[in-house]
Amino acid sequence: MVNAKPYHINQRYAYMGFMFIDPEYRGQxxxxxxxxxxxxxxxxxxxxxxxxxxxxxxxxxxxxxEKSGFKKHTLEIKLEFE
Known part of the structure; x- marks a missing residue:
């Protein structure tokens, strides 16, 4: 569980980190x-x-x-310096 920023509606949320599914098991x-x-x-x-x-x-x-019910919420953008 993570404590949200003050401007979020829900004060706590579950966070899913980056996941990887082996290609052999995708679609299952x-x-x-x-x-x-x-x-x-x-x-x-x-x-x-x-x-x-x-x-x-x-x-x-x-x-x-999205199939599990997630909806797009925010957009993070970045700028790389050379």
Missing amino acids: GVIQNIIETLKNWAKTKHVVEARLLVYHDNLGAIRAY
């Missing part, structure tokens, strides 16, 4: 099972929100997360 519901387990655990802690980060061009992961 692994992400959905992980997310369902996280949701069940979070509910026992009275947490009602989960967040994660995903690279914008990782379309397969984005589809998997």
Whole structure:
């Protein structure tokens, strides 16, 4: 669980770090099972929100997360200096 910034609606949320599913196991519901387990655990802690980060061009992961109910929320942008 993470404490949210003061401007967020929910003060605590579950956070999912970067995950990797071996290509051999993709499309078999692994992400959905992980997310369902996280949701069940979070509910026992009275947490009602989960967040994660995903690279914008990782379309397969984005589809998997959206299939589990995640919605795009913010956009992080960066500038690299040479």
